Structures are given as C-alpha cells and as structure tokens.
Amino acid sequence: xxxxNNGREARLARQFIAAALVAMAGISSAQAQDYPVRTVTVxxxxxxxxxxxxxxxxxxxxxxxxxxxxxxxxxxxGAGGTxxxxxxxxxxxxxxTILSGHLGTNALAPAFYxxxxxxxxxxxxxxxxxxxxxxxxxxxxDFPANNLKEFxxxxxxxxxxxxVGHAGLGSxxxxxxxxxxxxxxxxxxxxxxxGTAPVLNAMxxxxxxxxxxxxxxxxxxxxxxxxxxLAVAAQKRSPLLPDVPTSHEQGLPQFDIAPFYxxxxxxxxxxAVVDKLADALNKGLNEEAVQxxxxxxxxxxxxxxRRGPKAxxxxxxxxxxxxxxxxxxxxxx
Ligand code: MLT
Numbered sequence: 001x002x003x004x005n006n007g008r009e010a011r012l013a014r015q016f017i018a019a020a021l022v023a024m025a026g027i028s029s030a031q032a033q034d035y036p037v038r039t040v041t042v043x044x045x046x047x048x049x050x051x052x053x054x055x056x057x058x059x060x061x062x063x064x065x066x067x068x069x070x071x072x073x074x075x076x077x078g079a080g081g082t083x084x085x086x087x088x089x090x091x092x093x094x095x096x097t098i099l100s101g102h103l104g105t106n107a108l109a110p111a112f113y114x115x116x117x118x119x120x121x122x123x124x125x126x127x128x129x130x131x132x133x134x135x136x137x138x139x140x141x142d143f144p145a146n147n148l149k150e151f152x153x154x155x156x157x158x159x160x161x162x163x164v165g166h167a168g169l170g171s172x173x174x175x176x177x178x179x180x181x182x183x184x185x186x187x188x189x190x191x192x193x194x195g196t197a198p199v200l201n202a203m204x205x206x207x208x209x210x211x212x213x214x215x216x217x218x219x220x221x222x223x224x225x226x227x228x229x230l231a232v233a234a235q236k237r238s239p240l241l242p243d244v245p246t247s248h249e250q251g252l253p254q255f256d257i258a259p260f261y262x263x264x265x266x267x268x269x270x271x272a273v274v275d276k277l278a279d280a281l282n283k284g285l286n287e288e289a290v291q292x293x294x295x296x297x298x299x300x301x302x303x304x305x306r307r308g309p310k311a312x313x314x315x316x317x318x319x320x321x322x323x324x325x326x327x328x329x330x331x332x333x
Contacts, residue, residue, distance in 0.1 A: 032270035035095050036069040042098045042263075043076050045084025045105055046167055047195025051214040052081070055130055055261040056100035058293065062284025063098075067276065071098075077194035080168030081105040082113060089118035093268035095277065099124070103259035104172045107320045111327045112170035121320070125274055126312035127263035128281045131299035133214035134234040134258040135176040136244070138227050140203050143210065148231045148250035151210075155186050162188035165199030165208035172259040173199065175327065176212030176233060182330035183254035203227055214259060215240065215298030233257045240298050258300070260319070262312050274309060282307050 031037075040063065044056035056073050063071040076084035085105040091097035099105070106120045118124075137151070145151040155162060166174040173196050181187060191208060193199045196217045202208040204226060211218075215238055222229045222241060229244045233255045237246055247255040263281060265274065282304075284290050291301060305311065 029270060029272065032095075032272040035270075035273045035276060036067055036071075038096065039070040039072060040096050040098060041074050042071055042100050043084045043088045044073050044100050045076055045078075045081035045088075046171070047077055047193070047197050048075050049197030050167070050195040050200075051133065051172075051217045052100065052102060052167075052195065052261065053197070054216055054297065058290065059100050059130055059263055059281070059284075062287075062290065063277065063280050066280035066283050073100075075195075078168070080109065080112065080170035080174060080192075082109050082116060082118075082168075082170065085109070085120075086117045088264065089123040089266055091266055093125075093266040093270075095265060095269055095273035097266070098127070098277070099264045100130070100261065101264050102172055102261045103319055103323075104170050104175060106262065106264055107316045108175065108323055108327060109170045111324050111331070121313075121316060123267050124264040125267050125269050126309045126316065127265060127274065127277045128285075128308050129260055129262045129302050129306055129312050129315060130281070130285070131294050131297075131302065132258045132260045133216055133297065133299050134232050134238060135172070135212050136215050136218060136222070136229045136238075136241075137176075137180060137210060137212055137231045137233065137247075137255070138203070138218045138222060138229050139210040140206055140208065141225070141227055142206070143228065145230065146228065147245070148247065148252055151230050152184050152252070155184055155188070159186045159188055161209075162186075163207070163209045164188050164190050165193055165196070165202055165211045166190055167195045167199065168192045171196075172257070173211055173213045173217075175259075175323075176255075176257045177210075178327065178330050179233075179257060180212055180252070180255045183252050200227070212255075212257075219298060231255065238298050240296070260312075260315055262315075264312075278308050 046052040060071040088099035145154045196213045231247045
C-alpha cells in the first residue's frame with residue numbers, strides 16, 4: 001500500500017514538474033508552430049516619439065503585416081532603458097513579449113550597472129538588426145557655438161554652465177556624449193530623461209543646452225532650424241544633412257558612434273518562434289517602403305549578410321568587446 005502510494009506520488013510529482021517546465025517555457029512546440037495566435041507586446045524601453053520608439057513602431061508594423069497578428073508597442077521607461085529590458089528578459093519565453101532594444105540595453109549596459117539583473121548576451125535570443133543611425137551633436141538654437149571647434153572652446157571655458165540632456169545612464173545618447181566629453185576633457189552636468197524625445201522638448205524650451213542623439217531624433221527640428229546640429233559623429237556626412245560636417249572633419253574622431261537597434265526575445269524562446277520573427281523582420285527590411293522610411297530617418301541600409309539572429313549575436317559581441325574598454329576609460333577620466 002505504502003509502495004503504491006509512493007509510486008503515485010512520484011508520478012504526480014513528475015507530471016507537476018513537466019507541467020511547470022511547459023509553463024515556464026510558456027509555449028509547447030505545437031503552439032510555437034501556430035505562433036502568433038494573440039496580440040504580441042513589443043517593449044520599447046524609452047519614451048514615445050524618440051529614436052527607439054520610432055524604430056520599435058517600424059518593427060511592430062513589419063511583424064503585424066507579415067505575421068498576421070496584432071503587435072503593439074509598450075513603452076517601459078527608466079534607468080537608461082534597462083527597466084524595460086529587464087522586464088523583457090524576465091518575461092515568459094513564448095514570443096509574446098519582445099524587446100526592441102539597442103546598443104545600450106543589449107550590449108553595453110553592464111558597463112554602467114554592476115547589478116543589472118540580466119545578462120545581455122545570455123538572457124536574450126537575438127532576432128535581427130533593424131537599423132543603425134549615426135549620432136548628432138545638437139545644441140539649442142541660441143547656443144553660442146556654430147561648429148565643433150567653437151563648441152569645444154565654449155565648453156572648456158564654461159564647463160559649469162553646461163546642461164546636457166540624455167535618456168539615462170547607459171542610453172546611447174548618454175554614451176555618445178560620454179565619448180564627446182572624454183575627447184574634449186570636460187565633465188558637464190548630465191541630466192537624465194526617460195528618452196530623448198523629452199530631451200528635445202527641454203532643449204526647444206531652452207532648459208537643456210545640448211544632446212547627442214541618433215540622427216532621427218532631432219532631424220526635423222534641425223531641418224526646421226529650431227535647434228542646431230554641430231557635428232555628425234561619423235566618418236561620412238549624412239545625406240539628409242549634407243551641410244553638417246562630421247566629427248572626423250572637425251578634428252574629433254573619438255566622437256564616432258552609430259548605435260544599432262535590434263529585436264530580441266528572452267532566452268529559451270522556441271526555435272520555431274525565433275525563425276518566424278527573424279523571417280518576418282527580414283522580409284520587412286526587404287520592402288522598398290520600409291527601406292525608404294529608414295533612409296528618410298538617416299539609417300544606413302542593413303545588407304542581407306548583416307540580417308538575422310547570428311549576425312546580431314555577433315554584433316552584440318563585437319560591439320561589447322570594442323566599446324566596453326573605451327567606455328570604462330571615458331567614465332574614469
Ligand atoms: C530614445 O529613443 O529616447 C533614445 O534612442 C534612447 C537612447 O538615447 O538610448
């Protein structure tokens with residue numbers, strides 16, 4: 001009798017563990033084949049209206065059209081995007097919570113947060129690169145400098161007066177200006193916001209002096225003359241702003257950054273789901289209308305060989321290895 005009970009208990013325990021494992025994975029292989037059968041949340045870890053949000057909405061549009069299901073953006077902001085990234089890392093690995101992350105959240109965050117709560121390389125499965133945009137140094141309209149040389153001279157003689165807006169420690173706007181500041185040798189006041197869309201508003205209101213942001217963030221306001229772009233942080237000028245010289249042309253090649261934006265799912269997501277998302281993203285990026293939209297935002301086109309999970313995993317690794325030491329040195333200066 002006791003042996004019979006023990007046998008039944010062991011069987012129940014095994015069934016319980018199996019059910020718990022399926023629940024943890026969040027999806028069975030049959031469900032993975034049918035994916036997606038309900039609305040999918042795409043976490044954008046920064047405020048609405050900025051580069052991350054605009055890029056995340058392009059991703060949502062691609063997935064919705066190619067996978068025949070509703071995909072929606074949820075802006076989960078805070079701590080340079082790491083609040084949203086952590087939420088995505090801890091979500092069930094079932095494809096129903098996706099992260100539209102970037103160089104900061106998915107590669108460099110550990111340089112800034114010793115207790116991050118997730119490992120960008122272990123806790124996420126890459127889906128694919130969406131876009132890369134060079135950053136711009138943009139100052140308020142009445143800032144007393146019209147090029148990088150004048151900016152450096154002003155910044156060096158007025159370091160205490162400068163207010164820099166950024167999207168939080170470890171965000172790409174933070175990282176961009178960190179590279180700029182370390183090249184110049186200044187440490188101005190860095191003011192965190194939940195994204196660079198609110199930074200731009202503060203700059204338009206004259207409350208912030210400047211920011212370093214991927215080109216799409218300020219493009220229309222630069223073109224309208226409401227803020228001034230002093231430098232493209234790249235070797236090549238942007239075709240959208242042909243009159244804005246690069247940092248290299250202006251003698252500050254260390255200010256060079258074109259952060260990637262990409263799609264990630266929690267580690268352990270079934271391969272069938274990863275494949276479906278990667279395929280849909282690839283198809284979307286092949287569309288002429290999507291390519292035009294990204295080009296109009298200042299992105300360089302992502303050629304086929306740089307698409308997909310493996311290429312994004314490699315990019316995360318190589319950008320981490322390349323930039324971590326530079327950032328650590330810049331932060332310690
Ligand atoms: C944004 O969308 O607010 C920025 O791209 C975030 C950032 O600076 O990392």
